[in-house]
Amino acid sequence: MGAGALFDLEEQFGFYGAYHTHPMNLVIHVIFVWPLLFSILVFCAYSPPFVSTPPLPFCPFSGTEQYVIFNLAFVLALLYATCYLLLDKKGGWVALLLLIGCWLGANGFVSALGRNLAWKVALAIQIIGWASQFFGHFAFEGRRPALFDNLVQALLTAPYFVLLEVMQKFFGYEPNPGFHQRMQLKIKQNIDEHEMKKEM
Incomplete structure (x- = not known):
């Protein structure tokens, strides 16, 4: 999948859904x-702030002001948010x-946990989380994870x-009318193409 399709929601989701x-x-x-x-954001939260936090005239969540730190975690969260808004202007x-x-x-x-413990818990989440992903793909899907074929999608858009x-499942959300139906057809098409390549 080319770089030009990175923000094509239907192209990206059709690829993701096939896995x-x-x-x-x-x-x-x-x-x-x-x-x-x-x-991953926890690891990034260890970085020093790039700028001092200005006085906040309003914070919707009382007590969270002390956690408004403009560090690497903020930059990464902003990158992800920008990507998702470009993919889907409503759901983003x-x-x-x-x-x-x-x-x-x-x-x-x-x-809360302290710098000596927080990274260890975050590392445990990474190990358990990735192990579970691989288990799900090989035990149930019968297909290797998408990261082997599209690393950007696995790390950024997944x-x-x-x-x-x-x-979609719980609220019936669709980015645009007919999205779910089109995606079912596209996913089936991608799976059929994968099966044909396996037989060649």
Whole structure:
């Protein structure tokens, strides 16, 4: 998949969906993908702030002001949020709110557990999370994870696609009319192409 298709939601989701069709594999991804992203933000929260935090005239969550630290975790959360807003102008706002929570939560996590313990817990989340991903793909999907074929998607866009699956299933959300139906056809097409390549 070319770089030009990075922000093509239907192209990207059609590719992602072909690797995630088994219900148990989907459940595993829903449980572990966002904690994996959160734990990466925890590692980034160890970086020093780039700028001093200005006085906040208003903070919607009382007590969180101390965690508004403009460090590497903020930069990474901003990168992810920008990517998701470019992918989906409506659903991307939900992801933006979640990422703000993850950024503040990562700073709070390091503060609450202490610098000597927080990274160890984050590392454990990474090990358990990635092991679960591989288990889900090989035990249930019968197909290696998408990261072997599209590393950018596995690391950058996969969290949004997990969120999109949840929003669609529980709230009937579609980025645009007919999205879900078109994606089912595209996913089937991608799976059929994969099976044909295996037989060659």
